[in-house]
Amino acid sequence: MNNPSREEIKKVLDTAKTIAVVGLSPNVNRTSYMVSEAMQKAGYRIIPVNPAADEVLGEKSYASLLDLPEPVDIVNVFRRSEFLPDLAEDFKRIDCPVFWTQLNVVDEEVFNDLTEKGYTVIMDRCIKVEHAILK
Known part of the structure; x- marks a missing residue:
């Protein structure tokens, strides 16, 4: 599994406006909340995907x-x-070019399948950390 280069990741972050966050917790102490809040404050629109929450x-x-x-x-x-x-099966049915998984979230087969289908796939990287490094 080879993630895109830092230059490619920067391009993804520079062109993106809206991020759907699967597993975004309404709990302010959870990593998903803290990372998503930081990305929201950086100017991205965050759309939570969590069947157990009405709003985040x-x-x-x-x-x-x-x-x-x-x-x-x-x-x-x-x-x-x-x-x-x-999640990858659902992802393929929506209009989105980039599938990104957070730290320690990896599936080699999913990575290869989505990459072969032309999607940009970034795995095992924190979007907040990448954004901070690349800005």
């Missing part, structure tokens, strides 16, 4: 990627690796 960070939460009412630029995943195959 002032945005309506959706039960799944398939319920999103509009296209997004990045799907950022805060779920365990075993959920990636199913």
